[in-house]
Amino acid sequence: MNTSLLNEKSLSFLETYLNNPSPTGYEWDGQRIWMDYLKPYVDEFFTDTYGTAVGVINPDAKFRVVIEGHADEISWYVNYICDNGLLYVIRNGGSDHQIAPSKIVHIHTMNGIKKGVFGWPAIHTRDKAKEEAPKPENIFIDVGAKNKEEVENMGIHVGCVITYPDPFHILNEDKFVCRALDNRMGGFMIAEVARLLHENKNKLPFGLYITNSVQEEIGLRGAEMIAQRIKPNIAIVTDVTHDTTTPMIDKKKEGLIELGCGPVIAYAPAVQQKLRDLITETAEKKMIPFQRSALSRATGTDTDAFAYSNGGVASALISLPLRYMHTTVEMVHREDVENVIKLIYETLLSIKDGETFSYFE
Numbered sequence: 362m363n364t365s366l367l368n369e370k371s372l373s374f375l376e377t378y379l380n381n382p383s384p385t386g387y388e389w390d391g392q393r394i395w396m397d398y399l400k401p402y403v404d405e406f407f408t409d410t411y412g413t414a415v416g417v418i419n420p421d422a423k424f425r426v427v428i429e430g431h432a433d434e435i436s437w438y439v440n441y442i443c444d445n446g447l448l449y450v451i452r453n454g455g456s457d458h459q460i461a462p463s464k465i466v467h468i469h470t471m472n473g474i475k476k477g478v479f480g481w482p483a484i485h486t487r488d489k490a491k492e493e494a495p496k497p498e499n500i501f502i503d504v505g506a507k508n509k510e511e512v513e514n515m516g517i518h519v520g521c522v523i524t525y526p527d528p529f530h531i532l533n534e535d536k537f538v539c540r541a542l543d544n545r546m547g548g549f550m551i552a553e554v555a556r557l558l559h560e561n562k563n564k565l566p567f568g569l570y571i572t573n574s575v576q577e578e579i580g581l582r583g584a585e586m587i588a589q590r591i592k593p594n595i596a597i598v599t600d601v602t603h604d605t606t607t608p609m610i611d612k613k614k615e616g617l618i619e620l621g622c623g624p625v626i627a628y629a630p631a632v633q634q635k636l637r638d639l640i641t642e643t644a645e646k647k648m649i650p651f652q653r654s655a656l657s658r659a660t661g662t663d664t665d666a667f668a669y670s671n672g673g674v675a676s677a678l679i680s681l682p683l684r685y686m687h688t689t690v691e692m693v694h695r696e697d698v699e700n701v702i703k704l705i706y707e708t709l710l711s712i713k714d715g716e717t718f719s720y721f722e
Contacts, residue, residue, distance in 0.1 A: 430547020454578030623650030
């Protein structure tokens, strides 16, 4: 396998994919970009009613393996329009109200994107003795309108979805920074696995379902639906997890996870231990650096949806360390991205035949 994983075409796709908005419930445009990139590397595609996209290699095979990420990003909805033209919002997913003030936003309307800003009172006008912190109920958007009628004439109404426009960039040559790395990076990494399988002419003894699920951010809903349709024997999910080395994070509570130290293999009830052991053994054999994370009860990722579907599916979680989750400056390390791709790729190659599947039962 080529040691240089991310080529110019890969990085161009990543930038295009990340810069395109894909809010929960409105993932279609992003899914089209993803499918266009993946098309040369799979035998067929299918999508479901809500937009989960699946590229399939060996669709007629008896055994089915899923590698999965999720396509949606957090956002806001317009919830109320004041007579003076200001907009109040509610969350669509786990949007962080504390980062909102002074952010530029895109409001998606039938008339196209309309720009606005999350306003906030100037520091000079605030009472330091009883200064309010940003809260979901007091943050607001200003679109430059003088009244509600002007807002409505712009095509803005209750229910319009709101995203941040912050684009992809690279810091210090090897840190990828953007909004929505959670978890568009997952979709990117599983697409790269498919590319490597194709370019290296690997033949798999099972059907591989490269799955980009929707609606993870509001409760793993896309994975719940697609798991019932695919009915996989094995599911390997990739998502992001917290780098815990930045300030104000308690390592005794969150564990120690660090950017640049490799993929994170999860230990949790939903993670099937035989599959997890195969992944860790593969990492050790192929000298892929990795970290471990213990998760109480649920993983909080699509792993849970696959694991408890169809009477139980052997599932595992490989996470990408990330700083500043659910902000517009999410950050990951290029080497970690490459090593997640390597680990999924090598794990798939270690599944030799039908006997391997009976091992997980």
